[in-house]
Amino acid sequence: MVKKLAKVSQKECVACGCCMKVCPRKAISIPRGVYAVIDPKLCVGCGMCAKTCPADVISMISREAEA
Amino acid sequence: MKKKTHWYDWLWIASGLYLILGFVNILFAWLGLICFITPLLISVIRGNKAYCNKYCGRGQLFSLLGEKLHLSRNKPIPAWIRSKWFRYGFLTFFMIMFFNMLYVTWLVFAGSSSLQETVTLLWTFRLPWQWAYTDGMVTPWAAQFAFGFYSVMLTSTALGILTMAMFKPRSWCVYCPMGTMTQLICKAKNRGEG
Numbered sequence: 001m002v003k004k005l006a007k008v009s010q011k012e013c014v015a016c017g018c019c020m021k022v023c024p025r026k027a028i029s030i031p032r033g034v035y036a037v038i039d040p041k042l043c044v045g046c047g048m049c050a051k052t053c054p055a056d057v058i059s060m061i062s063r064e065a066e067a
Numbered sequence: 068m069k070k071k072t073h074w075y076d077w078l079w080i081a082s083g084l085y086l087i088l089g090f091v092n093i094l095f096a097w098l099g100l101i102c103f104i105t106p107l108l109i110s111v112i113r114g115n116k117a118y119c120n121k122y123c124g125r126g127q128l129f130s131l132l133g134e135k136l137h138l139s140r141n142k143p144i145p146a147w148i149r150s151k152w153f154r155y156g157f158l159t160f161f162m163i164m165f166f167n168m169l170y171v172t173w174l175v176f177a178g179s180s181s182l183q184e185t186v187t188l189l190w191t192f193r194l195p196w197q198w199a200y201t202d203g204m205v206t207p208w209a210a211q212f213a214f215g216f217y218s219v220m221l222t223s224t225a226l227g228i229l230t231m232a233m234f235k236p237r238s239w240c241v242y243c244p245m246g247t248m249t250q251l252i253c254k255a256k257n258r259g260e261g
Contacts, residue, residue, distance in 0.1 A: 016240035017120030033116035033253030056143040
């Protein structure tokens with residue numbers, strides 16, 4: 001199985017924090033109120049954030065593509 | 068996985084109560100200023116969107132309606148709603164209508180216009196609302212502001228409920244004028260910190 005990782009389109013993110021609230025690993029933060037940041041070390045690729053994101057700007061990419 | 072519940076996860080009750088109180092006594096509408104001032108103060112002082120991210124009761128209310136009560140279709144939002152021109156355009160429109168409301172309040176304050184005991188929905192539809200106010204309770208301009216402010220709150224809730232049902236539960240957050248404004252403040256404050 002290909003391991004996944006959440007990726008935020010920072011330009012389009014509205015920084016609402018919905019993803020942060022649903023993340024079961026607390027892997028997401030919005031440090032400066034401009035866009036969400038995902039910690040790849042904590043992200044397990046469950047896809048909850050992408051499913052919740054009201055702006056639809058989080059995509060699940062494969063870990064290999066990132067590496 | 069069961070998540071820890073914080074005190075602020077209950078703020079949806081306050082948001083729901085606010086809408087109900089506006090039907091009882093319009094002067095409660097003044098409390099809505101908290102939802103305007105707090106996010107602005109947080110973004111100006113702390114440079115973040117903790118209000119949206121944690122405390123916004125309205126966002127929680129939409130989550131509740133959409134997720135727990137399954138009232139949302141959970142469809143992706145059309146790309147144009149999250150576009151910059153729409154978000155900034157909606158913020159501009161919202162500000163113009165807000166200042167118009169302040170102008171109407173000022174006219175009543177100056178005595179050139181009399182108190183309108185109506186709530187205007189979607190900036191167009193005037194709903195009779197005289198049951199929520201008894202003449203002479205406060206000075207007329209303070210009552211006028213309450214009617215105007217409640218109109219703003221009810222209108223934005225109506226739009227939020229509509230997009231909650233059509234798209235993802237918290238779709239309102241995408242074009243919420245307060246959210247856009249606080250994000251702009253954060254952008255300006257954190258410029259160059261990449």
